[in-house]
Amino acid sequence: MPLNFLSDSAIHPIKRHMKKALLTAALSLSASGLAMAHPMWLLPHEFNLSGEEAEWITVDASASHTIFGVDKPLSLDKAEIIAPDGSKQRVSSYFKGHRRSVFDLQIDQPGTWKLSTQRPPVYITHYVSGKRDAEKRMFVDKLEAKKRLPDNARDVKTMLYQISTMSFITWQAPDNSVLTLKNKGLELAGPTHPSDVVAGEETEFQLFMDGKPAEDVDVELTPHGTKYRNDRQMIKIKSDKDGMVRFTPDMAGPWYLSAYLKQEINNDRADEAGHILYMTFETQLP
Amino acid sequence: MFSVLSPSVNKLIATALLASGLVLSGALQASSDQKALNIEFTLPEIASGQYQRPYVAVWIENEKGKAVKTLAVWHEDKKWLKDLRRWWRKSGRYQEEDLDGISGATRAPGTFTLNWDGTDMSGQAVSPGKYTLRLEASREHGSRTQLKQGFTLPDGQQTYRIKAGKELGPVVVQQY
Incomplete structure (x- = not known):
């Protein structure tokens, strides 16, 4: 998957030069810049609250190829918290360690809260060159690629990646205000509320692209704890013509959803857009 | 009569x-x-250095799994009510029910009797159909046990016996 090469640091010119020589090595060594390549997640320690008073919860934020295995800390400066009444707040302060970031959040309104963060949009130009048709890429948009691509570059395609991750917390009864579509980019909504997923019961999520049901979205769903089992137990499905994905989670606990949709855009800066949406949700005991 | x-x-x-x-x-x-149901159940004695009385909920669900009426909720701090996971998800979190008179403090091990009069949470008699009696107990430093018994309304006199779980002893349900 091309996402393995998403890297902020690759935009830095010195690193870009290093990249050419170290491409293979960097990939296997997980150089720090490649942190940006890992699927990112927000993992609240509580998803459903029942108390009578406002309650603090704590949230881990990291990016990793293992499910909820901390690896690369996320920057949370742009993270957004939306309360049930629609008010927005930033993460007031957080700890950024070597492997994960952590923030605490006071849930002081009944209803469903949304936590989310996104990466800045990334342009990657893929091309083939040389006698052996070596596949190469530059972290530039179409305009920049025109100036920089070698003369013998072939099969040139520029992708724009839009990546976000989210999770939901519910105090008392769930509600849908934070799930209201913004009609922009790849989005997910019910019919099953993310705070209402139950082991052994069919769950239905609907995916939307710019507000319209999104067909053929590649969706992967994986339960926590892959570290302690051999079978990843990942469910792979594609959304149907109504943007629906249906699945029955068998295991209670936190699950990780990733949804990927490629879309022709063909503008000045990119040929295609890759929309990636990650979500952490809890599958409850029946 | x-x-x-x-x-x-x-x-x-x-x-x-x-x-x-x-x-x-x-x-x-x-x-x-x-009386539609008479329910007799036991909270077992559990030898444990850190024994805390369990949180307990007893309620009725209809055929679609919707909570119809709660018969008892025994708890302390509501912060942990969510640990009665099914009851909280099906009923508690919606706070539609007047729990005065049926909620109370946690109980010590012993045998308890509850009655259901066949009404829903608004006091109306439920319509004929299939229902499930559910009992859930969750204990700090302990386990969570769910027991259930399906029944039909109306029906003749029936006696149901539910096998014990870790946190709930055997249950005898008498249907009238």
Whole structure:
């Protein structure tokens, strides 16, 4: 998957030069810049609250190829918290360690809260060159690629990646205000509320692209704890013509959803857009 | 005489009485005393250095799994009510029910009896159909146990016995 090469640091010119020589090595060594390549997640320690008073919860934020295995800390400066009444707040302060970031959040309104963060949009130009048709890429948009691509570059395609991750917390009864579509980019909504997923019961999520049901979205769903089992137990499905994905989670606990949709855009800066949406949700005991 | 009638019949009679102006306190009394189920269950003695009394909920769900009526919720700090995971998800979090009179402090091990009069959370007799009695107990430093028994309304007299789980002893359910 091309996402393995998403890297902020690759935009830095010195690193870009290093990249050419170290491409293979960097990939296997997980150089720090490649942190940006890992699927990112927000993992609240509580998803459903029942108390009578406002309650603090704590949230881990990291990016990793293992499910909820901390690896690369996320920057949370742009993270957004939306309360049930629609008010927005930033993460007031957080700890950024070597492997994960952590923030605490006071849930002081009944209803469903949304936590989310996104990466800045990334342009990657893929091309083939040389006698052996070596596949190469530059972290530039179409305009920049025109100036920089070698003369013998072939099969040139520029992708724009839009990546976000989210999770939901519910105090008392769930509600849908934070799930209201913004009609922009790849989005997910019910019919099953993310705070209402139950082991052994069919769950239905609907995916939307710019507000319209999104067909053929590649969706992967994986339960926590892959570290302690051999079978990843990942469910792979594609959304149907109504943007629906249906699945029955068998295991209670936190699950990780990733949804990927490629879309022709063909503008000045990119040929295609890759929309990636990650979500952490809890599958409850029946 | 009312106790042998199905709840819906009882409701009809109550309505008829109200309509005809023959509101007798005895008739209304009979209505609310009507028993659809008698439930006897046990909280077992558990030898444990860190024994805390379990949180317990007993309730009725309809065929679609919707909570119809809560018969008992025993708890301390509501922060941990969510640990009665199914009851919280099906009923507690919506706070639609008036739990005064059925909620209370956690109980020490022993045997307890509850009655269900065949009404829903608004006090109306439920319609005939399939229902499930559910018992859930969750204990700090302990386990969570869920027991259930399906039954049909109306039905003849029935006795159901539910096998014990870790946090709940055997249950005897008498249907009238």
